[in-house]
Amino acid sequence: MIINGTPISKICDFTGLSARDVYTKIDFIHDRVIDITARRERLFEQVDWITVGRRFATGSQTLQLNWPNKKTRAQIAFHHLCTAHANTGYIMAAHVGQDPVMELPDIEA
Structure with missing residues (x-):
């Protein structure tokens, strides 16, 4: 819930x-x-990297999120990038392409 x-x-x-x-x-x-x-x-x-291997896989995905303004009702695209260890699946890093400095009025203008 x-x-x-x-x-x-x-x-x-x-x-x-x-x-x-x-x-x-x-x-x-x-x-x-x-x-x-x-x-x-x-x-x-x-972790013994020689035993488990040193291969990593990186993938990207575009996420469609609802605009946080009910008047606009549009979707915005966020780019998600993730790197995982190829053998264990352990997520090494995950990032969302977001600029925390931007403000909604600046983007809407």
Whole structure:
């Protein structure tokens, strides 16, 4: 429900939990994700690249996202670039081609 953008109040109504309990569960999930990521990244330091191979695969994709302005109702293209280890599938880097300096009024003009 959280991933779909459901408001916390609706989650509370649907599950019968209080807002405090929902936030506690969100914090729990967040902590588990951090733990799993940290454990996996620690293992990454011990990788024997000769054994697993040194091949990497890079791919790009154009994502069509809805313009964040309801009046305009247009889609904008974001370019996504990802590099993964070819044998293990471990994502080495992922980037979205976004310029954080740009402002919506400048783009719309």
